[in-house]
Structures are given as C-alpha cells and as structure tokens.
Amino acid sequence: MPGTEEELPRFSCPDWWDKIQAGQTPMADVPLNEARAAKALAFFNRLRLPDVPGTPPLSEACGEWFREILCAFLASEDPETKQRLVWELLCMVPKKNSKTTYVAALGLTALFMEEAPNRQMLLVAPSQNISERCFAQAQGMIRLDDRLQKIFSLQDHLKCITRKKTGTKLDVKTFDTSIVTGEIPVLTIIDELHELGKKAKAAAVMQQIRGGGITMQGGQVLMITTQSDEAPAGIWRTELDKARKIRDGKGGKAPILLPVLYEYPVEQQRDQSYWRDVANWKCLLPNLGRSISRQRLVEDYENNGSASKETEQIWASQHLNIEIGVGLAGDGWSGAPHWDQCLDPKLKRLDDVLRRSEVCTIGIDWGGADDLAALYVIGRETTSKRWLGWGQAWARPSVFERRKGIAHHLREFEECGDLIVAQSGEEQAASAAAICRRVADEGLLPEAGGIGLDSAGVALLIDALEDVDLDQPMIQSVPQGWKLQTAISSVPLKLEDRRFLHGGQPIMAWSAGNAKQTLRGGNYVVTKEVSGAAKIDPLMAMFNASMLMFANPAAIGPSVYESRGILEISI
Structure with a gap:
C-alpha cells in the first residue's frame, strides 16, 4: 500500500516535527540487537557525572533522548542480515544539553563494548578547551568507580584511555589535519562539528576518517553539534544538508547516516514571533530540567541574547x-531566505546556462589585491523566460593573508571551483574576459548593454576585454548605490516565485547571506560598506547583470556566432 512506513527510505522521519513537539527523539525507528543494546545501556547508566553535586549516575541524570541515540548507534542491527545499520549519526542539539558529557560517556561505553584487540577510537574536538573538557569528563567518570579503574587505564598527558583487556584505545584529540595517522579508527566521535566548517582541510580529514567505513572491520562516525554561529559552510553545510535530505526521505533508499536534528521547521525559523515565544523553546531542549534551567535560559536571553540584532x-x-x-x-538582503529554494541541479556549469538561454547579460564587480573579483552570467530561458x-x-594569494577571517571559506570555494586563485591582476582580468x-x-549577448560593471578600479579589466574585441556599447557602466534599487528589490520576488534558478554554488549562497540591506530615503541599498568585512562581490556582480536583464535585451544572434566562431574554453 503506497505511503506505508515499510516503503519509506531507510532513516527517513517524515513526522520529525510531530515527534519534537511531543517530546520524543526526532529520529526514525531503528531495529536493534536487544542484547547488545541492554549491555550498552547497563554500562552507560552506571557512569556518574563527575562535575555535578552528588555525582548522580546517568541512569538518573541523562535524558531518555540520548539513551535512544546510544542504542541506535551502538546496537543497530538488520533483522534479516544481522549486520549493523547505523554507521554514522549526526545529532544537532542546542547548547547546554550536556552533549560533551554524554559523548564522553558514549565513547567509554563503545570502548567497553569493543571486543576486537588493539583498535583505535577517536574523540575529536575543534579546540583544545573542548578536547580537554571531553577528556576530563571521561577521566572523572572512571575515577569515581573502582570497577572502571580495573577495566581502563588512563594516560592523562596523552589524553588516552585504554581498555586493559583488549588494548583498544580511545584518544581524545584536538582537530588538525594530522589527527588520523596509521590505523583507520573503528569509531570517531566529533564534538561541535559546525566548527569544522571553518577549517579549510576538514573535508579531506573527514574523508580519511570515513576510509574505515569501507574496510572489513568497518568504522563508525558520530557527529554532535549545535547550529553554527554564522551561515553554515564547508563540511558542516555538506553534512547538515545530507542529514536533512535523509530525514526528509530524499537521501536514497539505504543511507548509512541516521539524522537526529533538533530544529524548528523553516517556516517557524522564519517566524520570529514564534521562536521568540518562550513557550516554544521546550521542544528543542531535551535536557530541560536536567542540565538546563528554563528560568536561567530566559534570563540569559533577556539580559544578553536580546541586547542587539547581532547578539540575538x-x-x-x-x-x-x-x-x-x-x-x-x-x-x-531580502532575497537571501529564498536563495536555496531556487536550486536547479542541472545548472552546475556555464554551459548549462548558455544551452538553455535565448539571451544573456554579464555583471562584473572588480576588486583589488586584497579583495575578490566576481562575474555573474544571467540567461533568459528560451521557453519559460525564467x-x-x-x-x-x-x-589573489594576498587575499588569504589579509582576509584571514574568511580564508577558510575561500579555500572551500576554491576546492569546488567557484573561486579561481590568480597570481596577478592581469591573469584574473584575462580569465574574466575569456x-x-x-x-x-x-x-547570446545584446549589441548594447551585454556586460555591466561598476566603473571603479576596472582599468585592467577594460584592457582585457578590448584584447578580445569587446568594448562599448556592449560594455556599460552600471550605476551603484541606490540606483541598484530595482535589482535589490525585484530579484527577491523572482526568487520567491522560482523565476530565477541557479546551480546552488556555495559562494553565491554565502555572498547572499552576507549582504546587509538598509533603507536610505525611499530606496533599499546593499553596499560593501553596509555589509562590512563579509564579502558580497559575487552578489554585486549578480545585481549588475540583473540591471541589464531588466532592460529586456535581445541577443545579437547566430550571425555573430557563425562569423567569429567559438573560443574553446571549458568552464
């Protein structure tokens, strides 16, 4: 019968929001090896909190939500094949829900459960402070229990815990590009995954960690984190998007990652009156009444969180x-909330835009040695006019030194091809002109107004365009500031109606999210000055192209194509 639970893709959870509202863990039901689950729970529940008065056991201090995660991760089993189902798990849960303490306890439980000798396990934190806290929690749990001290040995200076019977080690480490050396870990726990989205080589390290998943012994990965305090990027953007697709039944039939995401639906996130209502907070806080005091959380918001737009x-x-x-x-910028919903996966390359368009305009926003330069092509689709x-x-290489705060983003964009690192201004101008x-x-360009640019600092670009026989009237200056009002205000309407599609380039989503919009007189303005240190050059290039497309241009036509031929460039 269509729509039955048996036919849902593995780990999809279409009723996740209903579960959150009902106080349940927002994850799919996972079949378990009951004996293994009982063994894991028995060990986990006896661990005691070392930094809480009375050192209560987790049987009393831990919320049921994390016990369900523990069992799903350590004891999943296909009832037919008897093989593990959950190889990876991503849990996103708000701050102060004891996630660092709980994953330290999970790591000890996994170390106790692992019978294979001389294996490696990792508990990875993004900073030394967090890694030290993870180790301190695990260390404290062992030292509170004489029996555990007979089971495990501690090497405090190395932040290493060894199960004496098997020789398998749990190493608590701070993230860097060399954390995985030698044997691929059979288990890796990553605390505060969102922080790795700010590290340029995180994707490569994650791939190395996941190499254990294709060995005969297999390797599990558990990721737990809060949401990022800036727009999701890098490995965090990738993992979050993947988890949401799996949860929503769009991640394939047999994924290996189990999503557990404590978040509001997009509609509620956009409704500020909804999430500012204290009554709606409890459903996202599974440890409320344990590690979180409702009163103290409200006081913190009123005194600190709501002090300004940025702090809120x-x-x-x-x-x-x-x-x-x-x-x-x-x-x-008012278009940013609609940007992601306009993704068309068939628009990954410039070729894809050109093939479907009857006319194109090009916007350019140029930058100096410590800035970005950007070009954006808008095509009007032949059939739909979208x-x-x-x-x-x-x-240029100097940007990575002078803009260290965004260097991790830029490296990610370079890796995916959105950003080209040019050695000189002449090189990047020639690349754009090509x-x-x-x-x-x-x-596909109109005879006049096909290429629009901000006239500031474009001498090298103009020379490069002239070198390939492109000049006025095809090239035009696009007035900036309040004169971009049409693009700033009208492009969001096109995005809202999906009359503007794009290939989902990460640098464009980042740029759109960085833009700040202000009202000056009767006009909305988006400028680099208003947006501060965050880069919006690709968005400004898109605005310039939009201003030309709003003029409803017509292409010169195939006669130019036939007479000049095609320059063979692969984009």
Missing part, C-alpha cells in the same frame, strides 16, 4: 538552533 542572532543559533540567514535575517544564473569569482568572449561567441 548568535544566541538563537546556539540555544535554539536557528540557522543564520534563515531565522533571523535582521537587516539581511532567469538562469551562474557565477565565477577570483582572488568568459565574456565565450558568451559573446555563442551569439
């Missing part, structure tokens, strides 16, 4: 898992 945004991201750019846009978008950005020449050779 950070507070809400950490304590309510409100995604930056979704739930509290504040003075953000807008189709694709962009490219450039940076893209413009390519679109022109396809016969």
Whole structure:
C-alpha cells in the first residue's frame, strides 16, 4: 500500500516535527540487537557525572533522548542480515544539553563494548578547551568507580584511555589535519562539528576518517553539534544538508547516516514571533530540567541574547538552533531566505546556462589585491523566460593573508571551483574576459548593454576585454548605490516565485547571506560598506547583470556566432 512506513527510505522521519513537539527523539525507528543494546545501556547508566553535586549516575541524570541515540548507534542491527545499520549519526542539539558529557560517556561505553584487540577510537574536538573538557569528563567518570579503574587505564598527558583487556584505545584529540595517522579508527566521535566548517582541510580529514567505513572491520562516525554561529559552510553545510535530505526521505533508499536534528521547521525559523515565544523553546531542549534551567535560559536571553540584532542572532543559533540567514535575517538582503529554494541541479556549469538561454547579460564587480573579483552570467530561458544564473569569482594569494577571517571559506570555494586563485591582476582580468568572449561567441549577448560593471578600479579589466574585441556599447557602466534599487528589490520576488534558478554554488549562497540591506530615503541599498568585512562581490556582480536583464535585451544572434566562431574554453 503506497505511503506505508515499510516503503519509506531507510532513516527517513517524515513526522520529525510531530515527534519534537511531543517530546520524543526526532529520529526514525531503528531495529536493534536487544542484547547488545541492554549491555550498552547497563554500562552507560552506571557512569556518574563527575562535575555535578552528588555525582548522580546517568541512569538518573541523562535524558531518555540520548539513551535512544546510544542504542541506535551502538546496537543497530538488520533483522534479516544481522549486520549493523547505523554507521554514522549526526545529532544537532542546542547548547547546554550536556552533549560533551554524554559523548564522553558514549565513547567509554563503545570502548567497553569493543571486543576486537588493539583498535583505535577517536574523540575529536575543534579546540583544545573542548578536547580537554571531553577528556576530563571521561577521566572523572572512571575515577569515581573502582570497577572502571580495573577495566581502563588512563594516560592523562596523552589524553588516552585504554581498555586493559583488549588494548583498544580511545584518544581524545584536538582537530588538525594530522589527527588520523596509521590505523583507520573503528569509531570517531566529533564534538561541535559546525566548527569544522571553518577549517579549510576538514573535508579531506573527514574523508580519511570515513576510509574505515569501507574496510572489513568497518568504522563508525558520530557527529554532535549545535547550529553554527554564522551561515553554515564547508563540511558542516555538506553534512547538515545530507542529514536533512535523509530525514526528509530524499537521501536514497539505504543511507548509512541516521539524522537526529533538533530544529524548528523553516517556516517557524522564519517566524520570529514564534521562536521568540518562550513557550516554544521546550521542544528543542531535551535536557530541560536536567542540565538546563528554563528560568536561567530566559534570563540569559533577556539580559544578553536580546541586547542587539547581532547578539540575538548568535544566541538563537546556539540555544535554539536557528540557522543564520534563515531565522533571523535582521537587516539581511531580502532575497537571501529564498536563495536555496531556487536550486536547479542541472545548472552546475556555464554551459548549462548558455544551452538553455535565448539571451544573456554579464555583471562584473572588480576588486583589488586584497579583495575578490566576481562575474555573474544571467540567461533568459528560451521557453519559460525564467532567469538562469551562474557565477565565477577570483582572488589573489594576498587575499588569504589579509582576509584571514574568511580564508577558510575561500579555500572551500576554491576546492569546488567557484573561486579561481590568480597570481596577478592581469591573469584574473584575462580569465574574466575569456568568459565574456565565450558568451559573446555563442551569439547570446545584446549589441548594447551585454556586460555591466561598476566603473571603479576596472582599468585592467577594460584592457582585457578590448584584447578580445569587446568594448562599448556592449560594455556599460552600471550605476551603484541606490540606483541598484530595482535589482535589490525585484530579484527577491523572482526568487520567491522560482523565476530565477541557479546551480546552488556555495559562494553565491554565502555572498547572499552576507549582504546587509538598509533603507536610505525611499530606496533599499546593499553596499560593501553596509555589509562590512563579509564579502558580497559575487552578489554585486549578480545585481549588475540583473540591471541589464531588466532592460529586456535581445541577443545579437547566430550571425555573430557563425562569423567569429567559438573560443574553446571549458568552464
């Protein structure tokens, strides 16, 4: 019968919001090896909290939500094949729900349960402070119990715990690119995964860790985190998107990652009156009444969290898992909340835009040695007249030194091809001019107003465009500031109606989320000055292209294409 639970993809949980509202763990039902689950629970429950008065056991101090996660992760079993089902688990839960303490206890439980000799386990934290706290919690639990001291040995200086019977070790480490050496771990626990989204090589390290998953012995990965205090990026963006797809039944038929995401639906995140209502907080706080005091949380919000838009945004991201750019846009660009919903996976390359378009315009926003340069192509789809978008950005090596606060983002964009690192201004200008020449050779640019740019600091670019026979009137200056009002206010309407599609380039989502929108006189303005240190150059290039497309241009046509030929460039 269509729609029955048996036909749902593995680990999908279509009623996740109903479960959260009912105080249940928002995850799919997972078949268990009951004997293994009982053994894991018996060990876990006897562990005691070393930093709480009275050192209560977890049987009393831990919420049922984490025990369900523990059993699903350590004792899942396919009833037919008797094989493990949950190889990976991602739990996103707000701050102060004891996640660091609980994963330390889970790590000890896994170490006790592992019978294979001389294996390696890792508990990875993004900073030394967090890794030291993880180890201190596990260490304290062992020292509170004489029996556990007979089972485990501690090497405090190495932050290493060894099960004496098997020789298998649990190493507590601070994240860096060399944490995995030698044997692939049979278990890796990653605390505060969202912080790894700020590290350029995190994806490569994660791939190395996951190498254990394809060995005969297999390797499990548990990731637990709050939401990021900035727009999700890098490995965190990747893992969060994957987990949501699996939860929503769009992650394939047999995924290996079990999502457990404590968050509001997008509609509730965007409804600020909803999540600001204290009555709606409890459903996202599974440890309320244990590690979290409702009164103290309210007082913290009233005295600290609501002090300004910026502090409220950070507070809400950490304590309510409100995604930056979704739930509290504040003075953000009004199109940002709609950007992700306009993804068309068939628009990954410039070729894809050109093939489907009857005419194109190109917007360019140029930058100096310590800035980004960006180009954006908008095509008008031949049949539907929808807008189709694709962009490219450039940076010189000096940008990574002078803009260290965003260097981790830029490296991610470089890895996925959104950003080209050019050695000189001449090189990046020539690269941009080649893209413009390519679109022109396809016969898709209008005779006038096909390439629009901010006139500031573009001498090298103008020279490069002239070198490929592109000049006025095809090239035009696009007035900036309040004169971009049409693009700033009208593009969001196109995005809302999905009349503007794009390929989901990470650099564009990041740029759109960075933009700040202010009202000056009767016009909305998005400028680099208003947006501060956050980069919005790709978005400004898109605005420039939009201003030209709003003029309803017509392409020169195939005659130019036939006479000039096609420049062979692969984008």
